[in-house]
Amino acid sequence: MKVLIVGSGGREHAIAASVAKSSRVDKIYCAPGNAGIGQLAECVPIGAMEFDKIVGFAKEKEIDLTIVGMDDPLVGGLIDELEAAGLRAFGPRKNAAILEGSKAFSKDLMKKYGIPTAAYENFDHPQDALAYLEKADFPLVLKADGLALGKGVLICQSLEEAKEGVKAIMLDKQFGTAGNRLVIEEFMQGREVSVLSYVDGKTIKTMTSAQDHKRAGDGDTGLNTGGMGTFSPSPFYTPEVDDFCQKHIYQPTVEAMAAEGRPFQGIIFFGLMLTEKGPKVLEYNARFGDPEAQVVLPRMKNDIIEVMEACIDGRLEEIDLQFEDNAAVCVVLASQGYPVQYEKGFVISGLEQFEGKDGYYCFHAGTSRSGEDIVTNGGRVLGITAKGRDLKEARANAYQATEWISFDNKYMRQDIGKAIDEA
Numbered sequence: 001m002k003v004l005i006v007g008s009g010g011r012e013h014a015i016a017a018s019v020a021k022s023s024r025v026d027k028i029y030c031a032p033g034n035a036g037i038g039q040l041a042e043c044v045p046i047g048a049m050e051f052d053k054i055v056g057f058a059k060e061k062e063i064d065l066t067i068v069g070m071d072d073p074l075v076g077g078l079i080d081e082l083e084a085a086g087l088r089a090f091g092p093r094k095n096a097a098i099l100e101g102s103k104a105f106s107k108d109l110m111k112k113y114g115i116p117t118a119a120y121e122n123f124d125h126p127q128d129a130l131a132y133l134e135k136a137d138f139p140l141v142l143k144a145d146g147l148a149l150g151k152g153v154l155i156c157q158s159l160e161e162a163k164e165g166v167k168a169i170m171l172d173k174q175f176g177t178a179g180n181r182l183v184i185e186e187f188m189q190g191r192e193v194s195v196l197s198y199v200d201g202k203t204i205k206t207m208t209s210a211q212d213h214k215r216a217g218d219g220d221t222g223l224n225t226g227g228m229g230t231f232s233p234s235p236f237y238t239p240e241v242d243d244f245c246q247k248h249i250y251q252p253t254v255e256a257m258a259a260e261g262r263p264f265q266g267i268i269f270f271g272l273m274l275t276e277k278g279p280k281v282l283e284y285n286a287r288f289g290d291p292e293a294q295v296v297l298p299r300m301k302n303d304i305i306e307v308m309e310a311c312i313d314g315r316l317e318e319i320d321l322q323f324e325d326n327a328a329v330c331v332v333l334a335s336q337g338y339p340v341q342y343e344k345g346f347v348i349s350g351l352e353q354f355e356g357k358d359g360y361y362c363f364h365a366g367t368s369r370s371g372e373d374i375v376t377n378g379g380r381v382l383g384i385t386a387k388g389r390d391l392k393e394a395r396a397n398a399y400q401a402t403e404w405i406s407f408d409n410k411y412m413r414q415d416i417g418k419a420i421d422e423a
């Protein structure tokens with residue numbers, strides 16, 4: 001069969017690597033893809049938001065399955081457009097992708113269906129938000145309602161800071177229309193865990209757990225980024241935590257979406273906080289995490305195409321989802337200066353070292369071709385993933401593999417997975 005993947009990051013590279021392993025797949029296309037994906041797929045210069053072109057391409061090439069990896073096109077309704085053209089597509093429709101597309105929607109859903117999450121209020125007008133702040137306890141959390149490249153969340157320590165935040169989000173529109181509504185939320189403390197799951201509208205099957213490192217600097221300092229590294233599984237995600245979440249969070253979310261007339265088919269990514277009072281939902285995403293996918297997918301034993309088709313056809317119950325009994329760590333190689341300002345266009349060397357090495361992966365995020373060379377083309381450049389028998393071995397392997405690669409201004413965190421020493 002012919003598969004089209006929509007997206008261009010490390011996540012889409014990890015998806016492409018899984019798709020390439022499927023015995024059912026003859027040809028992979030990616031729109032727009034990147035230099036690494038180009039080794040597995042034919043990349044076509046169509047942007048992820050160019051819906052007409054994507055639909056036209058999928059029709060012309062008689063694509064059997066389109067997998068949409070990114071949040072923006074999902075929230076914008078790309079799945080609906082593909083389906084309207086009679087094409088098969090993996091991902092939630094627009095009315096279900098709202099689970100990620102509107103934080104106010106997801107908070108109201110959790111409240112209505114008793115799914116544990118931080119206490120909150122939604123605001124449509126800045127003056128109401130500012131009045132609320134005067135009586136609030138700090139720290140608290142401000143969240144722009146819509147998609148904001150993972151940057152629309154501000155943790156405010158004081159009234160002053162929070163007022164500035166409301167102004168930035170709702171008046172100055174720092175995150176554009178994402179800030180038309182605002183969620184003000186209770187600050188929670190605990191360990192964060194990401195749990196990704198396959199969903200077919202009624203059945204949910206969760207994948208192995210992972211943990212992201214969102215801040216740019218060691219020791220969780222510096223600015224929030226798209227993610228500087230991940231490990232899987234999380235030792236803090238115990239069988240007891242899993243039991244609780246299956247019962248009180250995962251299945252209830254799927255049932256809530258169905259009850260609202262928004263059946264969810266695709267990936268639900270549960271961002272969880274393990275608080276003293278039990279696990280609570282930080283956020284939902286409607287897609288694989290990036291870089292969570294880079295540690296979760298290499299450990300999945302199933303044929304990804306079979307699982308995705310089961311989601312589309314409502315047969316997920318028949319799938320026995322299985323993961324390897326090992327661990328994986330992904331260290332992101334970024335450009336110095338990310339996420340603020342950085343230079344691009346530096347030649348990357350050492351990529352060939354990954355060839356033929358089992359259990360080592362070099363997922364491309366911001367790379368492009370320049371003649372014979374592959375050069376840096378973004379803030380997050382590569383995701384270096386390695387497996388090991390346990391997390392410690394995986395971490396040692398991943399850091400060793402980061403040494404194989406060189407480019408000017410290469411930057412990485414040195415403490416990805418360090419928390420596992422405390423487990």
Ligand code: AMP
Nearest residue numbers: 118141150153185186187188271282283
């Ligand atoms: P989100 O985009 O909702 O995942 O938020 C980004 C990051 O902000 C999360 O990964 C958390 O580290 C942090 N965060 C979000 N909401 C809260 C909260 N209610 N309490 C504490 N930290 C939060």
Ligand code: GLY
Nearest residue numbers: 212227289290291
């Ligand atoms: N790693 C967090 C995300 O994909 O949103």
